[in-house]
Amino acid sequence: MHFKIEKKTALVMGSSEGIGRGIAESLIAEGVHVALVARNEEKLSAVAKEIGAKKYYATDLSKPGAATRLVENFVRDFGSIDILVTNTGGPARGQFAEITDAQWALDFQNLWMSVVDSLRAALPEMQKRNYGRVILITSSAAKEPIPSLTTSNGFRAGLTGLAKSVSTEYASHGITINTLQPGYINTRRIRENNWSEEKIRSLVPAGRIGEPEDIGALAAFLCSPLASYITGQSIAVDGGKMKSL
Ligand SMILES: NC(=O)c1ccc[n+]([C@@H]2O[C@H](COP(=O)([O-])OP(=O)(O)OC[C@H]3O[C@@H](n4cnc5c(N)ncnc54)[C@H](OP(=O)(O)O)[C@@H]3O)[C@@H](O)[C@H]2O)c1
Structure with a gap:
């Protein structure tokens, strides 16, 4: 594909595996200069080499202030930030009555403040260049809550x-911000559920589990100048799983 984004700079959070890695690979294939982020440095280093990421940052996004420092370091190292993809690991399961204050605080930091902090640090930099593409990875749960x-x-x-x-x-500053809502995507988290092909077919009209590159392809397009008129949207990548309009 040629989405005309070569040489742009991209910080992809939560990207040593799974959906984040799929997005990083799609951007690298388009000639984007990508940095990876995760906690496990050894794995990051191996994946960065394997897929051709320019740099990686070993950071725990569940720690207060980590996302702010991450963006600041990225801008210092790359000179600009054109593309920001926010993503982290998924939260623990639990029914409402079981969830402790500690769990709420951890998930707030991990899922919410890492987004707020990275946006706050990245948007003024994007504004300076009148170009920015932000993608928030959320979930089909944003629209159709998933039990537990x-x-x-x-x-x-x-x-x-x-x-x-x-x-x-x-x-009006040339910056677009969209969320992507993955359905069932073939990552470690989902594989651990050991779902049969039959079960997937019963849940997903497309009849297959999604792959990280299904998310990556759309993310790469949304990060390109070609997608300058698409902003404020939440787009499901779920093989038709969600039933609501
Ligand atoms: N897979 C699906 O079907 C699906 C569907 C809907 C929504 N989602 C959501 O999409 C997100 C990504 O899912 P995934 O399946 O791709 O997950 P995954 O395969 O577990 O990958 C998560 C990535 O984020 C990194 N990470 C996790 N916690 C982190 C932290 N605190 N700080 C920095 N990096 C962190 C992991 O590396 P380290 O462990 O080394 O840090 C890894 O690179 C999750 O929030 C998940 O809930 C997934």
């Missing part, structure tokens, strides 16, 4: 509103 993913259901729906709100403030 209580904190995710709450925070992800909130991120849809946040992205919409912020997108209207920055649209």
